[in-house]
Amino acid sequence: MIWAEIISVGDEIVCGQIVDSNAAWLSQRLAELGIPVRAHAAARDAQAEVEYAVREAAAQSDVVIVTGGLGPTHDDVTREAVAACAGTELVTVPAELEHLRALFASRGMEMPVSNEKQATIPRGGDVLHNPTGSAAGFRVRVGEASVFVLPGVPSEMEAMFTQEVVPLLPRAQGVIVTRALRCLGMSESLIAEKLEAEMDLNGDPKVAFLASGGIIMVKFTSRAPTRALALERVAPPCAHARAVLGDVVFGEGDNTAADAVARLLEARGATIAVAESCTGGLVANWLTDVPGISRFFLEGLVTYSNESKTRLLGVPAELFGTVGAVSEEVARRMAEGVRERSGAAVGLGVTGIAGPSGGSPEKPVGTVHVAVATAGGTVHRKLELRGDRALIKDRAAKYALNAVRLALCGR
Amino acid sequence: MIWAEIISVGDEIVCGQIVDSNAAWLSQRLAELGIPVRAHAAARDAQAEVEYAVREAAAQSDVVIVTGGLGPTHDDVTREAVAACAGTELVTVPAELEHLRALFASRGMEMPVSNEKQATIPRGGDVLHNPTGSAAGFRVRVGEASVFVLPGVPSEMEAMFTQEVVPLLPRAQGVIVTRALRCLGMSESLIAEKLEAEMDLNGDPKVAFLASGGIIMVKFTSRAPTRALALERVAPPCAHARAVLGDVVFGEGDNTAADAVARLLEARGATIAVAESCTGGLVANWLTDVPGISRFFLEGLVTYSNESKTRLLGVPAELFGTVGAVSEEVARRMAEGVRERSGAAVGLGVTGIAGPSGGSPEKPVGTVHVAVATAGGTVHRKLELRGDRALIKDRAAKYALNAVRLALCGR
Numbered sequence: 078m079i080w081a082e083i084i085s086v087g088d089e090i091v092c093g094q095i096v097d098s099n100a101a102w103l104s105q106r107l108a109e110l111g112i113p114v115r116a117h118a119a120a121r122d123a124q125a126e127v128e129y130a131v132r133e134a135a136a137q138s139d140v141v142i143v144t145g146g147l148g149p150t151h152d153d154v155t156r157e158a159v160a161a162c163a164g165t166e167l168v169t170v171p172a173e174l175e176h177l178r179a180l181f182a183s184r185g186m187e188m189p190v191s192n193e194k195q196a197t198i199p200r201g202g203d204v205l206h207n208p209t210g211s212a213a214g215f216r217v218r219v220g221e222a223s224v225f226v227l228p229g230v231p232s233e234m235e236a237m238f239t240q241e242v243v244p245l246l247p248r249a250q251g252v253i254v255t256r257a258l259r260c261l262g263m264s265e266s267l268i269a270e271k272l273e274a275e276m277d278l279n280g281d282p283k284v285a286f287l288a289s290g291g292i293i294m295v296k297f298t299s300r301a302p303t304r305a306l307a308l309e310r311v312a313p314p315c316a317h318a319r320a321v322l323g324d325v326v327f328g329e330g331d332n333t334a335a336d337a338v339a340r341l342l343e344a345r346g347a348t349i350a351v352a353e354s355c356t357g358g359l360v361a362n363w364l365t366d367v368p369g370i371s372r373f374f375l376e377g378l379v380t381y382s383n384e385s386k387t388r389l390l391g392v393p394a395e396l397f398g399t400v401g402a403v404s405e406e407v408a409r410r411m412a413e414g415v416r417e418r419s420g421a422a423v424g425l426g427v428t429g430i431a432g433p434s435g436g437s438p439e440k441p442v443g444t445v446h447v448a449v450a451t452a453g454g455t456v457h458r459k460l461e462l463r464g465d466r467a468l469i470k471d472r473a474a475k476y477a478l479n480a481v482r483l484a485l486c487g488r
Numbered sequence: 489m490i491w492a493e494i495i496s497v498g499d500e501i502v503c504g505q506i507v508d509s510n511a512a513w514l515s516q517r518l519a520e521l522g523i524p525v526r527a528h529a530a531a532r533d534a535q536a537e538v539e540y541a542v543r544e545a546a547a548q549s550d551v552v553i554v555t556g557g558l559g560p561t562h563d564d565v566t567r568e569a570v571a572a573c574a575g576t577e578l579v580t581v582p583a584e585l586e587h588l589r590a591l592f593a594s595r596g597m598e599m600p601v602s603n604e605k606q607a608t609i610p611r612g613g614d615v616l617h618n619p620t621g622s623a624a625g626f627r628v629r630v631g632e633a634s635v636f637v638l639p640g641v642p643s644e645m646e647a648m649f650t651q652e653v654v655p656l657l658p659r660a661q662g663v664i665v666t667r668a669l670r671c672l673g674m675s676e677s678l679i680a681e682k683l684e685a686e687m688d689l690n691g692d693p694k695v696a697f698l699a700s701g702g703i704i705m706v707k708f709t710s711r712a713p714t715r716a717l718a719l720e721r722v723a724p725p726c727a728h729a730r731a732v733l734g735d736v737v738f739g740e741g742d743n744t745a746a747d748a749v750a751r752l753l754e755a756r757g758a759t760i761a762v763a764e765s766c767t768g769g770l771v772a773n774w775l776t777d778v779p780g781i782s783r784f785f786l787e788g789l790v791t792y793s794n795e796s797k798t799r800l801l802g803v804p805a806e807l808f809g810t811v812g813a814v815s816e817e818v819a820r821r822m823a824e825g826v827r828e829r830s831g832a833a834v835g836l837g838v839t840g841i842a843g844p845s846g847g848s849p850e851k852p853v854g855t856v857h858v859a860v861a862t863a864g865g866t867v868h869r870k871l872e873l874r875g876d877r878a879l880i881k882d883r884a885a886k887y888a889l890n891a892v893r894l895a896l897c898g899r
Contacts, residue, residue, distance in 0.1 A: 091525050093515025094698065096507060100530070104504025114502050116537065117530035119511070126527065133544065255505070266560040266600040278562060285533070286561045287500050288641065296500075357776025358769030361790040365768025368844050368877055376796040379772040379788030381781075385830065389787065389800070419796065433779050461594060464620050466779055468643055 079247050081112045082138040084130045085119045086145035086155050087229055099144045099234055106238060108253040110246060111300065112140060122146055127158035135162065135222035140246065142238075145229030147212035149191040159226055160199035162219045167197040170204050173213040180211055205241040209233055216245060223247070253300045254307035256315050259328045260293040261479045268293055268322065275321050282311050284318075291472050292334075295322075324486055327479065334478040335363040335370075341485040342373040342423075349481065350375045350419035352390055352411040354402065355429035355445060357381070359474040375419045380411070390414030390426075401440070403428050408446035409455050416450045423484065424450040427477045429460070431469045445473045449484040456484060490658050492523050493549040495541045496530045497556035497566050498640055503532075510555045510645055517649060522663045522711075523551060533557055538569035546573065546633035551657065553649075556640030558623035560602040570637055571610035574628045578608040581615050584624040591622055616652040620644055627656060634658070664711045665718035667726050670739045671704040672890045679704055679733065686732050693722045695729075702883050706733075738893055745889035746774040746781075752896040753784040753834075760892065761786045761830035763801055763822040765813065766840035766856060768792070770885040786830045791822070801825030812851070814839050819857035820866050827861045834895065835861040838888045840871070842880045856884040860895045867895060 083100045090097045100117045107114055115138050120130040127146065134141040146155030160167050173196035181188040198204055198215035205214030205225065210233040216225050225242050227234045260268060265288045269278075272295065278284040282299035297315050301307035319326050327337040342349060351360050361377030364370055378389050383402055386392040392410040400406050408426045416424025429445030436442035443462035448455055460476055462469045494511045501508045511528045518525055526549050531541040538557065545552040557566030571578050584607035592599040609615055609626035616625030616636065621644040627636050636653050638645045671679060676699045680689075683706065689695040693710040708726050712718035730737050738748040753760060762771050772788030775781055789800050794813055797803040803821040811817050819837045827835025840856030847853035854873035859866055871887055873880045 085528075090512075091515060091528060092519055093512035093525070096509050096512045097528075098507050101501070101504035101507045104502060108503055114504070115532065116541065117496075117502060117508075117528070119528035121526065130527065255503070257505075264597065264600070266602045267597075269561045269602065270600055285499060285563045286559065287498075288559065289506070296505075353769075356773075358764075358772030358788050358790065359776075361769030362767075362773045362881075365770075365790070365792065365842075366878060366881070371792055371846075375793045376800065377769050377788075377790030377792070378800075379769065379776070379790070381776065381788070382786045385787040388829075389789075418799075431776075435782075463594075464643065467777060468620075470773075470777070 079112050079140065080115045080138040081107050081140040081142065082115050082134040083117045084127075084134055084141065084143045085117070085229070086122065086127055086143060087119070088122045088152070090119045090145070091121045099229065099231060102231070102235065103142055103144075103238065110243065111251045111253060112246065113253060122152045122154060124154040124158045124161070127155055128161055131159055131162045131219060131224060135219040135224060139222055141219070141222050141224045142242070143224060143226045144234050147195065147214070147226070147228045149189070149195055149211070155226060156194065156197060156199075159217060159219070159224060162224070163199045163202070163217045165200045167194070168200045169193070169197050170213065173204060173206070176206075177211055203245070205237055207233055207237055208240070209236060214241065251300050251302045252304045252307050253298065254304060254311055255296055255298045256311050257297075257330060258295045258315065258318060258322070258326045259332060260295065260322060260325045261291070261327050261334060261475065263293070263322070263325045265293045268295060268325070271321055272318055276314055276317060282314055284314070291475050324483060324488060327482055333363065333366070334475055334482065335367050337482050338364065338478055338485065339367040339370055339373060341482060345422075345485060347422035347485070348373050348375050348420075349423045349425065350415045350421035351377045351425040351427075352415035353377065353379050353427045354381060354386070354411070355431040356427050356470050356474045356477065357431075359470050360425065360427065360477055363474065363478065375421050376415075378415055386411065390418070403430055403440055403444055403446060405446050405448070405457050405459065408448040409450070409457055412448035412450035412455055422451065423481060425477055425481055426450070427473060429469070429473055431466045431473075433466060443469050445469070445476075447473070447477045447480050449480050451484055456480070490523050490551065491526045491549040492518050492551040492553065493526050493545040494528045495538075495545055495552065495554045496528070496640070497533065497538055497554060498530070499533045499563070501530045501556070510640065510642060513642070513646065514553055514555075514649065519664045520666070521654065521657060523657065533563045533565055535565040535569045535572070538566055539572055542570055542573045542630060542635060546630040546635060550633055552630070552633050552635045553653070554635060554637045555645050558606065558625070558637070558639045560600070560606055560622070566637060567605065567608060567610075570628060570630070570635060573630045573635070574610045574613070576611045578605070579611045580604070580608050581624060584615060584617070587617070588622055614656070616648055618644055618648055619651070620647060625652065662711050662713050663715045663718050664709065665715060665722055666707050666709040667722050668708075668741055669706045669726065669729060669733070669737045670743060671706065671733060671736045672702070672738050672745060672886065674704070674733070674736045676704045679706065679736070682732055683729055687725055687728060693725055695725070702886050735894060735897060735899060738890065744774060744777070745886055745893060746778050748893050749775065749889055749896065750778040750781055750784060752893060756896060758833035758896070759784050759786050759831075760834040760836065761826045761832035762788045762836040762838075763826035764788065764790050764838045765792060765797070765822070766842045767838050767881050767885045767888065768842075770881050771836065771838065771888055774885065774889065786832050787826075789826055797822065801829070814841055814851055814855055814857065816857050816859070816868050816870065819859040820861070820868055823859035823861035823866055833862065834892060836888055836892055837861070838884060840880070840884055842877045842884075844877060854880050856880070856887075858884070858888045858891050860891050862895055867891070
């Protein structure tokens with residue numbers, strides 16, 4: 078088995094000023110090539126730190142990919158650090174120096190002397206040409222490992238990886254494929270329990286669980302000589318899990334709950350209109366993230382004031398004094414009102430207390446009522462959510478979309 | 489000097505399925521506390537790999553923060569790995585087990601047995617309580633280092649770091665303070681040019697620029713023995729830059745354009761109602777992210793269909809056949825209609841083509857009309873945005889909120 082490791086170099090990453098997306102991009106490409114990644118590391122722009130990270134990685138993995146720190150300024154030290162790890166010094170590559178001079182000339186500029194170091198690589202290494210930028214990359218051996226060094230600018234790094242690195246990578250034994258089922262409405266541990274009773278979670282494909290933003294993902298990963306074979310290996314347990322979990326699975330891969338609702342609306346030729354209070358337009362926003370939704374989504378009303386709930390949805394004003402705006406009755410009236418007035422097949426009503434203020438002992442922050450109205454009647458559920466304002470909005474909106482999905486599934 | 493190191497645990501990170509944002513968040517918080525971060529690492533969900541990463545980090549740094557791998561399933565191994573590094577075994581914390589049972593009970597569910605391990609920590613460690621989620625965190629010594637272990641769910645991790653970890657961190661020798669001005673309506677290079685003519689960008693405080701999500705941040709950073717001294721050093725250039733940039737600065741720190749609008753509405757005792765088409769509720773969603781906005785935000789209408797623009801806002805139906813739904817006239821009618829019908833002081837109208845379909849040579853994808861209606865009249869601007877559907881929605885909504893802000897400033 079060949080293993081890879083990725084090192085991102087830069088103070089801006091280690092100090093948290095930018096989020097490193099290069100490592101994730103490289104991990105995905107390497108997985109597609111059948112080379113699993115063992116670990117990521119990020120090192121500051123300090124030669125000793127970069128050397129430490131490269132030596133560690135080269136001792137553990139067959140392939141090490143280093144990005145960043147190839148610029149012309151004094152704080153760019155990756156070249157020097159990797160040359161030291163390889164036990165050699167930097168030498169100028171005449172063809173790269175020519176390319177660099179031509180690049181500056183094409184911009185009508187004279188090349189500053191400081192840029193000359195961007196055409197140097199460790200003696201004995203192989204040049205990785207940078208077609209769009211000024212920093213040449215290189216490959217060099219450190220111990221038993223092949224170390225590839227690329228610039229940190231994502232567009233340059235990605236082009237060089239594809240064109241220059243891929244042909245030089247060791248041939249892997251196969252391709253790694255992951256399929257992820259996305260679930261709502263059941264806890265991670267209960268999903269795991271149900272699947273554990275039905276299948277081997279540690280076999281091939283390997284099964285893993287990930288909870289993120291209120292959504293549980295069940296991931297099936299397998300390795301095979303070809304992508305088609307890996308997909309074939311993943312398909313049966315994936316289908317089995319879908320059957321076991323039923324309506325809990327709302328989609329796969331990057332699909333959102335709004336995507337699932339849009340697909341169901343399209344399949345049924347149905348339209349939707351939504352009336353939101355505490356979610357403040359988040360449900361409408363997610364639905365309108367789906368391309369082409371204008372065929373199914375008629376309108377969204379963010380009726381924040383009581384007056385607007387009455388004027389726009391026909392919620393009887395006396396309900397605010399008796400049961401209150403956050404109540405089952407008002408949620409039902411909102412769903413039914415938006416459905417009737419818009420002429421949509423499905424109406425959604427959401428009312429609740431997102432906080433931080435507005436709660437009471439009877440109706441604490443996080444109390445949310447969701448109602449879905451269809452030709453067959455109106456269903457309602459009360460939620461008791463925890464968290465800050467943003468979290469309550471997020472979870473209430475996800476729950477509401479899931480309630481619409483289940484109603485469209487005839488549940 | 490105290491140093492810290494951050495380890496993110498999870499196959500989904502090392503395989504590149506998600507981009508790790510926890511490490512950047514933690515680096516920023518630690519810098520604010522005067523504790524620089526030496527390096528980041530990411531390890532797979534494999535006990536030996538997590539142990540290796542923790543031992544390496546504990547040998548190099550004084551503080552190690554580990555996130556992720558505290559879930560209830562078989563692939564969550566961080567507890568076991570860190571206990572092994574500390575040379576001890578896991579023990580159940582009765583109070584945490586109680587909390588966990590109560591959490592499940594509040595959701596009307598029985599706790600599965602697999603969740604019990606989420607209430608365990610290494611013997612001799614200190615519990616870090618998780619107020620919102622099920623996974624308890626902990627602190628334990630590994631060699632000379634303090635190792636803090638937190639869940640990977642960002643909202644839980646962030647709350648626990650602030651409430652539980654910060655009080656336990658060693659006192660640093662100084663504080664690094666950054667103040668960031670947030671700008672809309674001028675390019676990064678023009679902002680830099682204007683400031684360069686007025687102040688030294690490489691002195692103390694150091695001045696840096698960061699463009700992110702259509703917003704330009706101008707950051708002033710200084711280090712001093714106390715927070716008060718560092719703030720004192722940062723204040724004069726920050727005030728000077730505000731004066732130079734004028735209305736281009738809409739806020740500081742984490743403030744959003746919606747926060748700025750909310751502050752202005754409060755200062756003027758004014759209310760707002762918004763009518764959105766292409767932004768699909770995003771403006772309403774951002775406004776309702778602001779706590780207490782219900783005093784100023786009356787309603788938001790996502791009038792996606794033409795019929796709803798006429799019924800809810802009074803846009804004359806003949807306009808759709810003549811100038812079309814994406815036009816200055818319709819944007820103005822939307823802003824004026826929602827203002828009049830809701831009785832709000834300010835009305836916003838946004839109509840455009842978010843794509844990917846729906847464009848034409850005369851009105852390409854990215855064409856957006858924004859109108860703001862007040863007692864003083866209605867202002868309008870046409871935008872020509874580029875990017876995918878999500879980017880066009882985002883930029884149109886930011887521009888629209890900025891237009892409301894400038895109108896409230898009397899511009």
